[in-house]
Amino acid sequence: MQTLSDNLHAELEKLIAKYRTADGGLVPLLQEAQDLVGYLPREVMEKIAQGLDLSLAKVVGVATFYSQFHLHPRGKNIIRVCQGTACHVRGGLAVLEKFEEKLGIGRGGTTKDLQFTIESVACLGACGLAPVVMVNDDTHGKMSPEKIPELLASYKGDKPHEQ
Amino acid sequence: MSNKRILVCGGTGCISSKSRSTYDVLEEELRRHDELAEYQLAFTGCHGFCEQGPVIIIEPEGTFYAQVTPDKAKEVVTGLLKGEAVEGLLYVDPVSGCRVLRRDEIPFYQKQQRLVLKNCGLIDPEDIKDYLARDGYKALTLALQMDGQHIVDWVKQSGLRGRGGGGFPTGIKWESTRNAVGDKKYVICNADEGDPGAFMDRSLLEGDPHAVLEGMIIAGYATGAREGFIYIRAEYPLAVKRLAVAIEQAEKEGFLGENILGSGFSFTIRLKHGAGAFVCGEETALINSIQGNRGMPRPRPPFPAVKGLWDRPTLINNVETFANIPVIFSLGPHKYSQIGTEQSKGTKIFALTGKINNTGLVEVPMGITLREIIFDIAGGIRGGKEFKAVQIGGPSGGCLTEEHLDLPVDYDSLISAGAMMGSGGLVVMDESTCMVDLARFFLTFTRTESCGKCTPCREGTKRLLEILERITGGNGREGDIELLESLGRNVIDTSLCGLGQSAPNPILSTIRYFRKEYELHVKHKVCPAGVCKALTSYRVLAEKCKACGICKKHCPAGAITGEKKVAHVIDPEKCAKCGICFEKCPFGAIMK
Numbered sequence: 001m002q003t004l005s006d007n008l009h010a011e012l013e014k015l016i017a018k019y020r021t022a023d024g025g026l027v028p029l030l031q032e033a034q035d036l037v038g039y040l041p042r043e044v045m046e047k048i049a050q051g052l053d054l055s056l057a058k059v060v061g062v063a064t065f066y067s068q069f070h071l072h073p074r075g076k077n078i079i080r081v082c083q084g085t086a087c088h089v090r091g092g093l094a095v096l097e098k099f100e101e102k103l104g105i106g107r108g109g110t111t112k113d114l115q116f117t118i119e120s121v122a123c124l125g126a127c128g129l130a131p132v133v134m135v136n137d138d139t140h141g142k143m144s145p146e147k148i149p150e151l152l153a154s155y156k157g158d159k160p161h162e163q
Numbered sequence: 164m165s166n167k168r169i170l171v172c173g174g175t176g177c178i179s180s181k182s183r184s185t186y187d188v189l190e191e192e193l194r195r196h197d198e199l200a201e202y203q204l205a206f207t208g209c210h211g212f213c214e215q216g217p218v219i220i221i222e223p224e225g226t227f228y229a230q231v232t233p234d235k236a237k238e239v240v241t242g243l244l245k246g247e248a249v250e251g252l253l254y255v256d257p258v259s260g261c262r263v264l265r266r267d268e269i270p271f272y273q274k275q276q277r278l279v280l281k282n283c284g285l286i287d288p289e290d291i292k293d294y295l296a297r298d299g300y301k302a303l304t305l306a307l308q309m310d311g312q313h314i315v316d317w318v319k320q321s322g323l324r325g326r327g328g329g330g331f332p333t334g335i336k337w338e339s340t341r342n343a344v345g346d347k348k349y350v351i352c353n354a355d356e357g358d359p360g361a362f363m364d365r366s367l368l369e370g371d372p373h374a375v376l377e378g379m380i381i382a383g384y385a386t387g388a389r390e391g392f393i394y395i396r397a398e399y400p401l402a403v404k405r406l407a408v409a410i411e412q413a414e415k416e417g418f419l420g421e422n423i424l425g426s427g428f429s430f431t432i433r434l435k436h437g438a439g440a441f442v443c444g445e446e447t448a449l450i451n452s453i454q455g456n457r458g459m460p461r462p463r464p465p466f467p468a469v470k471g472l473w474d475r476p477t478l479i480n481n482v483e484t485f486a487n488i489p490v491i492f493s494l495g496p497h498k499y500s501q502i503g504t505e506q507s508k509g510t511k512i513f514a515l516t517g518k519i520n521n522t523g524l525v526e527v528p529m530g531i532t533l534r535e536i537i538f539d540i541a542g543g544i545r546g547g548k549e550f551k552a553v554q555i556g557g558p559s560g561g562c563l564t565e566e567h568l569d570l571p572v573d574y575d576s577l578i579s580a581g582a583m584m585g586s587g588g589l590v591v592m593d594e595s596t597c598m599v600d601l602a603r604f605f606l607t608f609t610r611t612e613s614c615g616k617c618t619p620c621r622e623g624t625k626r627l628l629e630i631l632e633r634i635t636g637g638n639g640r641e642g643d644i645e646l647l648e649s650l651g652r653n654v655i656d657t658s659l660c661g662l663g664q665s666a667p668n669p670i671l672s673t674i675r676y677f678r679k680e681y682e683l684h685v686k687h688k689v690c691p692a693g694v695c696k697a698l699t700s701y702r703v704l705a706e707k708c709k710a711c712g713i714c715k716k717h718c719p720a721g722a723i724t725g726e727k728k729v730a731h732v733i734d735p736e737k738c739a740k741c742g743i744c745f746e747k748c749p750f751g752a753i754m755k
Contacts, residue, residue, distance in 0.1 A: 065458065085588065122441065122612075127516040141179045
């Protein structure tokens with residue numbers, strides 16, 4: 001099934017050409033392709049396999065090995081809830097559960113309106129502010145379950161959010 | 164450079180407390196006051212005191228302002244105009260309750276020895292001039308006048324050991340790479356900090372990227388490599404950005420690229436983004452990842468120094484290790500080797516977190532005791548609770564207790580106590596942490612992150628986790644503790660790489676020091692810390708209950724009943740064990 005627009009298709013071809021001869025180009029190519037499309041559908045991985053002269057199994061093998069790659073569409077806002085040690089001992093799980101409850105999805109899940117995806121991550125490296133949540137590229141420290149509805153509201157719709 | 168500076172912290176911690184807006188307000192205010200034109204405003208790297216963010220330092224006085232949110236930024240300028248410190252912005256010492264004026268008077272900084280972090284928080288990481296003004300690239304200039312073997316000898320004499328956790332002597336690694344034969348050689352900086360609870364590499368890269376580059380260039384010169392890679396976590400966008408800026412500036416100034424400083428030596432550095440796999444911190448796995456494969460380790464030997472990236476001799480060191488190189492050059496190897504203990508030289512950066520008063524990043528000489536770190540620097544346990552344990556070294560490390568508080572912190576003493584330096588995460592726990600649950604937490608992490616290549620790690624971590632889940636879930640069986648011990652030792656002895664070889668450490672060390680807690684879980688089905696839900700029940704102490712109805716109002720399960728003036732009751736059948744009643748009760752009438 002053709003899911004990519006012509007425009008995306010052309011961009012992807014350009015990326016493949018850029019990495020065709022590069023040593024160790026598969027991982028950065030997958031990263032850039034994912035930035036372009038938003039995730040890695042089968043079609044994209046097939047094109048990459050063809051372009052780099054690799055088996056599809058090899059491409060899928062690499063894509064599923066790293067936690068950064070996603071094989072399904074994701075929400076507009078990616079919520080990453082830290083479950084690192086510091087966050088764990090300061091109540092990071094309660095924060096994660098509150099997100100799941102408010103959005104009605106589990107970790108790794110995406111809301112039906114494609115607004116939010118929840119992920120749990122091992123550590124965001126901002127332990128001094130535990131528990132920590134990252135929404136897109138913004139880090140929010142010292143979270144608690146009570147603060148979550150407000151945080152979600154600030155990202156809903158197209159409202160510009162505070163940096 | 165004017166000596167009147169306002170340094171606003173631009174580390175990830177402070178930025179998330181809105182330090183960028185604070186900076187903007189200050190910039191605007193300074194523009195409106197010509198009399199303050201002498202003040203130079205800088206957005207710096209991490210000061211280490213993340214919890215007090217946004218942090219501001221006024222030079223030359225060294226006035227330290229904490230929690231300067233954007234709405235308070237104007238007060239800073241008012242203070243400058245009046246020529247006096249703003250009382251309300253000064254840091255309050257949690258132990259004495261007093262306000263402290265200067266950074267160097269704060270206990271958090273007093274016991275530190277900041278050599279590697281000496282520039283962090285004091286320079287603008289995006290301006291190479293700031294680095295040069297603090298003797299940056301002097302080590303490189305000196306190194307280029309030396310013979311490569313001479314440099315290797317210096318590193319050996321300094322006694323520096325790898326800061327990534329294993330503690331392998333850095334000089335020997337450099338020498339093997341230098342002596343290895345190959346048409347091309349590589350230097351790799353391992354910046355894939357994946358330990359939960361560790362952020363020292365991140366802060367270094369964000370706060371002083373040139374120090375890491377300088378160490379790498381010297382390593383390239385000494386080992387005969389012409390190409391370098393920095394393998395960095397994609398989750399660190401700020402560090403990536405600042406490194407890219409630093410590389411560009413270093414190239415422009417002639418410290419990187421062709422014919423460096425006219426020496427005839429050429430060296431390039433490229434960034435490689437990690438894709439999120441903890442095992443890639445292991446050097447052979449990291450090499451596989453750079454080559455575009457699944458990041459799986461392979462047996463050693465051959466070591467990367469002989470056969471590494473694309474089968475060529477490769478030197479891999481961690482971020483902090485490289486950042487130590489300019490320090491060795493500025494002090495001289497002899498003076499450097501006088502810091503620390505007999506077998507562990509220099510300083511170590513620790514990420515201090517958990518139930519302590521001052522969380523943050525600290526650099527201390529090796530050999531300092533845990534007591535000094537936890538009670539003097541970190542200001543003791545938060546909320547006046549009791550110290551229970553400290554977890555050191557992340558998922559590879561272990562837990563230490565009260566009896567280890569006076570243990571000198573160095574590579575070997577930690578290992579003999581059943582823990583490990585690891586990358587330097589240090590998480591302090593009080594009585595509200597369940598040690599079995601903590602072991603389960605780390606095993607959940609290592610099981611997910613096991614690459615699956617070797618059976619002991621793939622299957623072993625899975626089974627260990629199953630047993631721990633059984634215990635925390637209230638179904639522990641007789642013999643489970645012994646099974647954890649023997650299986651754990653097997654996984655350590657038979658796994659292929661460091662991930663599996665250290666994965667059981669959190670279990671074995673918690674059993675070693677908190678066996679009683681395990682026994683209570685298994686035999687009596689009790690979780691003394693009240694963390695394991697299946698083993699915790701809540702009840703109301705009738706004599707303390709004021710029948711205020713707060714718990715009843717908040718209970719999401721509708722499990723609490725009670726009328727006015729009648730002590731409330733929790734129905735154990737309906738109770739979801741969420742603990743909300745325990746938290747909300749203002750009279751401490753709910754018991755776990």
